[in-house]
Amino acid sequence: MKGTAQTDELDTEDSTVKEELKQAALKGGALVFGVADASAFTAAPEGYRPTDILPGARSVVVIGGSKPRAGDWQSPNYQHMELSSTNDRITALSMRLAHTIERQAGYYAVVVPPGVDQGQLPFMSLALAAELAGCGTPSLAGPVLHPEHGFMYFSALVTTLSLPVDGPLTHPACPAPACVEMYQRSGATPCTTTCPIEDNGCLGGTIVDGRWTERQYDRARCMARVYNYWVPTFQKILTETLDEPDNEQRRMMINSTLFSRSLWSMTYANISQGQCFECMRVCPVDQANRQLS
Ligand code: SF4
């Protein structure tokens, strides 16, 4: 081990290092922790793989958490979810793990930025990382779901440190058994009922033998509903405002609720906040964790 610290160096055994990182992550608030092989990201386009972020990368450490609290799902004011729906808290924890790897183990570690690169593509797909690290499986509605904790936010760091790999889960969290039962009865699941693609929604598909065999997901429509107030809205309103010849109308546009919310949304966090959760609100995967007094 290339450690430099005298007293708090990580143990030299890879499996011990991994366990120490995992315990630090769980203590810091993560719900799940997993490691993917950096060379396993063949499904990602060239330029968006771990070695494109850090040459010589060998492992990708993924943590998940910061999901909405049980109370958030109870609130009748869905708009408050913007506060609980950012990945900056889990990204900050990833930064701490990266510091630990660099300072105590002596290997390079880079946190994958949570934003998007050119063409709205992520710098590296956190969903693919979470899947390859065994932190969950892709759902019909888009997010990677953990079998116990359901929807959550993920962060990933790329490192030259070689760690034992966890690998993908073998059984998908979606569709949940309750969804399969409902589909057999009615041909729909909770999320496809809430946001049906055949009725101006985004979701549809076919379940055969307990698995989705056909997935219909209108990504563009969903994105327009999830990110109402963020950068794209700001750009759209700014363009319209600059084109508006009437002074009073221009003033009204700048002071409108839509514009104010867009600015607020952009400035209280450095990343985007989800603004539609209706498919996750009805998703049964982690319903047991949402039942409190
Ligand atoms: S996030 Fe909203 S718009 Fe997107 S699929 Fe779910 S319910 Fe539909």
Ligand code: SF4
């Ligand atoms: S409600 Fe959840 S588990 Fe069920 S089909 Fe939709 S995303 Fe999958």
